[in-house]
Amino acid sequence: MKKPELLAPAGDPERCRTAILYGADAVYLGGRRFSLRSRASNFTLQDIREACAFAREHSAAIHVTINVIPHEQDFEGLEDYLKELRDAGVRAVIVASPAIMALAKKTVPELEVHCSTQLSITNAAAADFLQKRAGIDRVVLARECSLDDVRRITASCSVDTEAFIHGGMCVNWSGRCTLSNRMTLRDANRGGCAQSCRWRYHLYRGEEDTGMMTMGSKDLCAVHEIAALMEAGVSSFKIEGRMKTEYYVASIVSAYRHLIDEIAEKGRLSEERMRWHTEQIMKGENREVCSGFYRGTAGRDSLILRRDQDDRLNHRYLGKVESVRSGRAVLVTRNPFSIGDRAEVMSPGMPVHSFIIEEMKDEEGNYLERSRTPMRRIEIPVPFEVQPGDMMRRE
């Protein structure tokens, strides 16, 4: 069974380091130009150089998105940018435009070119065509592919395949939606998507209003497909979410890291172990999830039907350990917690340990029954070793 690359998103340098420390083999990120997710806090060239250096120290790699559907002006400065990325030590660029693919292969042949999911590739012939004519090294498959599609494409394709395993899903074919353009003049294919699909619509038949509908998609969670995707020989498992929080990145990356490693070691896991891994993943998730198209066409049960299903807050994250002194951790808080709550600590490369919070003090040394306010420093005794940077969450 092939052990795939675990590819994580990062919206800023801190999340990039977190993803690598919690087990990502590679991180994809966007520069200040040429990248979708324009509202994600994207990386300067210096940030990218530092990310590459950090990745090298941890035997990981950096992929950079150049995945806008480029207008004329988007080509200005692109050659120089590609050379800067190569010099910084980037391994791959993720590209949606055939002209940019060809340009990258000509200008910086040392860089791998990965065909973005924006091109909606669902068959091996399309990937082979782009390999022959534009020189791609890998194809990121469309999220509309079933498990069987992924198997067949991976088996016959001339390039490596990459498949999404977790995170947001467009309800429409990637790159083929202009709802946002029409309704808000924000170009979805250049990072401006207003997520108009998640709004509510009256469905009319002729003059008759037949009721309300919505098109927002639940997020993808392919936990139960991981073993099959590994057996299929997929080269890279991608987690979506460059706009997600550091806690999300740590939780999701760490959970999939453990799952992939355990499957690689033992093969298919028992129902009990799968239940445990699913619970770990869901501790980092704050949206409804579904299996996408992996088990066939995603239907009504893949849609967010109620307003309160969308973006529910996840109150599980208690805070990040800032310092440790004599068995007491100083936590920068995020969500409320009380004496008697059971907490667990996520530490890079370590199994999760849990404990009961038996005491807490604020910065003035006052003993507290409950921490209510975010971004305060709270001192907590922890009965095992913890490190600065570890994350604490409700069990």
Next chain:
Amino acid sequence: MISGSASTGIWAMNNTEKERIAVLAGSPADPEGLYAAGCDEVILAYDGLSLAAVRKAQQILHGTGWMLNAVFFEDEKGQVQKVLAQLQAGTGSIYFSDPALCAWADEYGMTDRLVYRPDTLAVSAPDLLWWMKQGIRSVCVSPLLTLEEILAIGDACPDCEVTVHGHLPMSFSRRPLLSSFGAQKGRFDYTLQEETRQEHYPAYEDERGTLIYTDYVQCSFTEILQMREHGIHRFFIDGSFLGEEELMDAVRGYRTVLDGADPRKVEEEYRKKYRSVLSSGYYREKTIE
């Protein structure tokens, strides 16, 4: 340039030496009237292999073009190749959006009949020229561009094709979005209205998924002449959600404008006759990042 319905010979009367108007027919029954109205090539949506909110055909008509613009899955390869083999004898254009079709058409020596129509993805001259270098017939410019951007593309790539008229596709989904809320597949009378807006967006669902179109009809009676000045000579009219007569009048209107009629008068007459909301789309409205 020779095209049209061999059964009627009507096409032969059209002056198509330069500008060329292709029309996605609302129904397979339309072609002869469309040729008579001034269309150079009628495009039919191939049943099961196209993304278009029009009635689809399977019977091969010599001379017509075909819309095979679906995204194809592994298990559809054989079916698509079979259709390409059937179309091999014709001369009509084959519109596609999946790069696989380019590879498959090459096996049948049909690359020069292909027109790349990815709706949103062709927005720059470098990308259009890359596709043209693959030996295909044309590339459809995304309707998301401003007129200025389209004209610049025309200067660099005059063999591009511009959609000048019709409801524009806004989104394609593989999901059954309408039937998930009780609608029936295959009907053309559904619209969506966002709860805080007035506009009604025509929507259509079939076995391939769901399409949503603009509330307005893109209209370019004036702009088509500017496009011609910049070398663009291929124009496309999308008949989705347009009535048969309205589509004929649109074709006739563009043909007469290209032949010298006053575009403002043609547009005024069209506006008077039809209640469609006409719009210049994104020609003068630049989207932001």
